[in-house]
Amino acid sequence: MFGLKADWSLDVHERYFTMDDYAGAEPRWCTGCGDLGILTAVHRVCRDAQVEPENTVAVSGIGCSSRLPHYMKTYGFHGLHGRALPVACGIKSRRPDLDIWVATGDGDCFSIGGGHWIHSLRYNMDLTLLIFDNGIYGLTKKQTSPTTPQGFHTNTHVTGALLPPLNPLTVTLGVSNVSFVAQTVDWNAPLLYEIINAAHQHKGTSFVRIVQRCPMYMEQLNQEMQDDPSRMLLLTHDKGVQVDDAVVRMFENHQEHDPSDMAAARAIAQDDSLIPLGVLYHDPDAQRYDELTNVGLNMPMQERVQGLNAALDKFAI
Amino acid sequence: MQVHRLQASAVDQMEIQRKPMTKQSQAIKVVDSLDVRPAVRGGAQRIDEHIVEIVSDSGEGAQKCGQSFGAVSGKMGNGVWTVEIIPAEIQPPERTPDGASGIRIRLGSKYMTNMGDEADLAVAFNEQVLYSRMANGAYKKGTIILLENMWATSPFEEVQEQYRKALLDFEEQGLIVVELPIEKECLKLVSNTRRGKNMFVLGMLCHIYSRDVDKSLAEIARVFSRKGDEVIKANHNLFNAGYAFAREEVEYHYEVPSYTEETEQQTVVLNGNTAIGLGVMASGMEMVSMYPITPATSASHYLADDFHLTGGFVHQAEDEIAAIGFAIGASYAGKTACTITSGPGIALKTEMIGLAVMAEVPLVIIDVQRGGPSTGLPTKVEQGDLLASLYGAPGDSPKVIIAAATIAECFHFVILARKLAESFRTPVIVLTDANLATGVQPIDRPQISEEWFAAPVDQSAWKEGVTAYDWDAQTGLSERPIPGMRGGEYVLTGLAHSRASKIAYDTRSNQEGCDMRSRKMSALAATLNPPDIHGDPQGDLLVVSWGSTLGTIEEAVDNARSEGHKVSSLHLRFLSPIEPGLKEIFNNFKKVMTVEINYSDDPGGPMITGESRRYAQLALVLRAHTLVDVDCWSVVSGHPLQPGQIKDVIIEHLALITGEN
CATH class of the missing domain: 3.40.50.920 (Rossmann fold)
Incomplete structure (x- = not known):
């Protein structure tokens, strides 16, 4: 109900929201699914930011990831396969007051929604974009996704996925005006929370790729990485996310990386010998399209009538 | 100066016969009455209406000339309909039939609603472009052709030969060709006739049709207002020269009486796409989300110029699907938004339209139809999207579809569409076409109503216990919650859903949802009157x-x-x-x-x-x-x-x- 601020003043909330206030329907994801941890982290970030549920919108496409809005007690938009981002951008275009989350998957975002992914990054509207990347189509039962490892057996490539997987980080970092790029794994709760929290605080499109377990169809893939943290690289820096030493010690490999250094970010993303975790790139000053689409917002009625008259005058004879 | 005329005297002896029209256009149609006769020099002949064409290579300004001619005629109280003749390519080869670019102006002493039949008079900047118009059946025996004669003395023998052959062809078809040294006259005033010949021709036409000189000069000043006084002056000089040239050298001289008295009723001259743009502004829209597509794009071009005047923004999306998705997002969030497209865009947007039907998101979709199927005829007219609009989506996807019949309706139907979309919580498709998009007509200036700008819904708290789809069983209608409304939180979904917008695969829910969405159409139908x-x-x-x-x-x-x-x-x-x-x-x-x-x-x-x-x-x-x-x-x-x-x-x-x- 209340909290003490750093200056010892008492901050009394008229309304105080607990995690339950953001929790919608009972999740129907599979036991052991990485989505559950992501959902919990999102609830926690919302609670910590004390965003009003009625001013929060969770937007998604289609797929396991995209069920997330149903598990939020906020407004939600569970739309079409691949099309979460245009809808989210449209909402944000004239509603700067709303806090927008986008939940999408590797198929939804990188495959059918590929065009929107690229362009929405460039628009850089203030959205928190979470990609639940399990490397497989789960809801439609084990088809190859753009991030399925080459050789992995799926129902559409029974002798193994034919091509090398897409690298979402290099693609994302190649888009001009990109402003926040981070990567994490679903099974490290403290890191997951810190990265989603940093993404949420960033003003602009925060791209978070969450490497995520699918116990039903991709168990072996991420299990190996879970068992062997030496395959991951923790990025550390003052400008990145800060985690406990205990969390840092979980990872054998660390690298000090300044998130404002695009060239270094691209080099890290390009090197696929290790999975980088942390903030790869952050530019708090990138231009935001939602600050442009807002033009004329709340123009008084009288002014609009005058404007229409002025427009008609140009055609008057 | 030598003005060579062909065929003028042959008109009176012309054999009259009637050929039935077939679907294939005839090269030259023969009509049973001729109202085009050489006027007596000095006095203007009174006529009820005329169809005038200006045809040139692309980029010679024929359209600007014709638009100004139409505007001046409108100001003088004539009924006017103008339509552009558009080549499909940006830079087609010069002096070719396919490159024909220009404009047709039908003016007369009555309200004009269409382009009419064959032209009475045409100004042609070269002879080749006329072939394309002849193939379209644009001319008849006795159509007067005022033809640029510079090609007769071209340094290229081939061009001279083409020109000579064309004169014979035109003569054979019964056209009255008047060869005029337009280029030569313009060169007395400007070095580059590609910039200027059109205003000289405007001057000619304004004399031939007894247009008001002051109104014409004012129109030129308006058209070139952004280019500065020097450009205006140069174009005024060209106009005056053309006017004097026609007075001295062209024997045709007409008077087209006005059909309206000078009244207090104000008039605006619009094409259909500009009318749509103004309709979008008048309907209180805040957002147009579009992707470039012919022939719809010019509506967005217009909005890009003026939408800010009413506080709106044009979003050019990365594709057609994103364009409608963006508009649906804005509408879901309680803002008024629309998307403007043409047939191929409708095809791409179909899944999103289905979502808007299913989730009952108010949305205005404007389809400026063009020829199909596939990429089809991008610049040309067709009414080919009716069934796609009605039935394009999988499953049952009832929505409101209205079609504008006039340029004035292009304006008013956007306002109507927004009202219907919100009242019935549904997408509304407004169908227009390339003919309306490019047709230009003076219409009564709309009387603005403040009501048009009202916000869709207020943002006060949602009523406790009311679901997101609280359908009225009789009408299928329901109120919608908007993000920001406390207590209205729901998750919109394209899946079959219950009244509470919960995913519902049970045996009843989809039936009920389909019933309710269809019932809205019956409820709307019950409010309509039989057509006149x-x-x-x-x-x-x-x-x-x-x-x-x-x-x-x-x-x-x-x-x-x-x-x-x-x-x-x-x-x-x-x-x-x-x-x-x-x-x-x-x-x-x-x-x-x-x-x-x-x-x-x-x-x-x-x-x-x-x-x-x-x-x-x-x-x-x-x-x-x-x-x-x-x-x-x-x-x-x-x-x-x-x-x-x-x-x-x-x-x-x-x-x-x-x-x-």
């Missing part, structure tokens, strides 16, 4: 139409009725739900047929039987709707319908009825 009948409410033939063909068809019906034929017409604006009372109206006619610009099988064609014949789109809908044996006549030539052509169709079909009797 143009002509008598009973007779031999009823012509049913929709969209941009209204003016042409009514003109054709009027002409046929003046000859004693028992034909009437009926024009539909609401196509979903369809206007009521049709069966009863149809039963008062011996025969009912649609006239449309979309595909239908010719009933006499090979392999076509009564069973196998594929009908035009509205005809198919009306047959299913009324169980009346509605016939159809339709073309997909890419060309707007013309009154003479439709009158022939009417008479042909009347003859069939008489034959049957």
Whole structure:
């Protein structure tokens, strides 16, 4: 109900929201699914930011990831396969007051929604974009996704996925005006929370790729990485996310990386010998399209009538 | 100066005969009355109407010239309809029939609703472009051609030869060719005639048609206002020179009396796409989300110029799907948004339209139709998207579909569409077409209502215990919560859902949802009146139409009725739900047929039987709707319908009825 601020003043909330206030329907994801941890982290970030549920919108496409809005007690938009981002951008275009989350998957975002992914990054509207990347189509039962490892057996490539997987980080970092790029794994709760929290605080499109377990169809893939943290690289820096030493010690490999250094970010993303975790790139000053689409917002009625008259005058004879 | 004339004296002896129109356009049509005769020098001949064309290579400014001519005529109280002649390429080769670019202006002493039949007078910057117009049946015996003669003395023998041959061809077709040294005259004033010849020609036309010089000079100043005084002055000089040249050297001189007295009623000159743009502004929209597509884009170009005046923003999306998705997002968030597209865009947006139907998101979708299928005829007219709009989506996807019949309706139907979209919580498709998009007409200045700008819903708290889809069982209507409304939190979904917007795969919910969405259409239909009948409410033939063909068809019906034929017409604006009372109206006619610009099988064609014949789109809908044996006549030539052509169709079909009797 209340909290003490750093200056010892008492901050009394008229309304105080607990995690339950953001929790919608009972999740129907599979036991052991990485989505559950992501959902919990999102609830926690919302609670910590004390965003009003009625001013929060969770937007998604289609797929396991995209069920997330149903598990939020906020407004939600569970739309079409691949099309979460245009809808989210449209909402944000004239509603700067709303806090927008986008939940999408590797198929939804990188495959059918590929065009929107690229362009929405460039628009850089203030959205928190979470990609639940399990490397497989789960809801439609084990088809190859753009991030399925080459050789992995799926129902559409029974002798193994034919091509090398897409690298979402290099693609994302190649888009001009990109402003926040981070990567994490679903099974490290403290890191997951810190990265989603940093993404949420960033003003602009925060791209978070969450490497995520699918116990039903991709168990072996991420299990190996879970068992062997030496395959991951923790990025550390003052400008990145800060985690406990205990969390840092979980990872054998660390690298000090300044998130404002695009060239270094691209080099890290390009090197696929290790999975980088942390903030790869952050530019708090990138231009935001939602600050442009807002033009004329709340123009008084009288002014609009005058404007229409002025427009008609140009055609008057 | 030598002004060479061909054929002028042949007009009076011209053999009059009538050829039936077929779907294939005729090179030159012969008409049974000639109102074009050389005027007596010095005095202006009074005429009721004229059709004028200016034809050139692309980039020579013929369209700007014609638009100004039309605007001045409108200001003088004439009825005016102008339509652009647009080549499909940006830079087609010069001096080729395919490169024909220009404009047609129909002006007269009555309200003009269409481009009319053959032209009376044409100004041509070269002879080759006329071939394309002749192939389109744009001219008749006796059409006066004011032809640039610089090609006769071209340094290229080949060009001279082409020119000589063309003169013979035109003579053979009965055109009256007047060769004029337009280039030479313009060179006295400017070094680059590509910038300037058009205003010289405007001056010529303004003398020929006794246009008001002050109004013309004011129009030129308006057109070039952004370019500065020097440019305006140069163009005024060209205009004056052209005017004086025509006075001295062109013997044709007409007067076209105004049909309206000077009144207090203000007039605006708009094309259909500008009218849509202004309609978007007037409807209180805050957002247009679009992707470039011909022939719809010019509406967005206009909005890019002026939308800020009413606080709006044009979002150019990365593709057609994103364009509608963005608009749906804005609308879901309680803002007013629309998307503007054409046929291929409708195809891409279909899944999103289905989502808006399913989730009941108010949305205005404007479809400026063009020729199809596929990429089809991007710059040309067709009414080919009716069935795609009605039935394009999987499953049952009822939505409101209205079609604008006039340029004024392009404006007002956007306002109507927004109101319907919000009242019935549904997408509304507004169909217009390339003919309306490029047609220019003076219309009454709309009287603005503040109501048009009202916000869709207030943001006060949602009523406790009310679900997101609290359908009224009688009407299917429900209120919608908007993000920001406390207590209204729900998750919109494209999946089958319950009243609370929960995913529902049970046996009842999808049936109920489909029932409720369909019921909204019945509820709207119950508010509509039966359509007006143009002509008598009973007779031999009823012509049913929709969209941009209204003016042409009514003109054709009027002409046929003046000859004693028992034909009437009926024009539909609401196509979903369809206007009521049709069966009863149809039963008062011996025969009912649609006239449309979309595909239908010719009933006499090979392999076509009564069973196998594929009908035009509205005809198919009306047959299913009324169980009346509605016939159809339709073309997909890419060309707007013309009154003479439709009158022939009417008479042909009347003859069939008489034959049957």
